[in-house]
Amino acid sequence: MPPSKRRRESAWKSRKQNQHPHGRISSLHELANEPSPDAQSDRTDA
Numbered sequence: 001m002p003p004s005k006r007r008r009e010s011a012w013k014s015r016k017q018n019q020h021p022h023g024r025i026s027s028l029h030e031l032a033n034e035p036s037p038d039a040q041s042d043r044t045d046a
Contacts, residue, residue, distance in 0.1 A: 025031050
């Protein structure tokens with residue numbers, strides 16, 4: 001494989017592996033402490 005092709009494929013793989021389309025989550029602890037968007041605290045039918 002020529003060096004230019006190897007460089008191109010390496011760059012493509014690194015871009016694919018380092019994607020964060022919705023923003024990066026820094027830790028699972030932070031994710032667990034966030035309120036869920038579908039949680040309803042003020043339900044009137046209960």
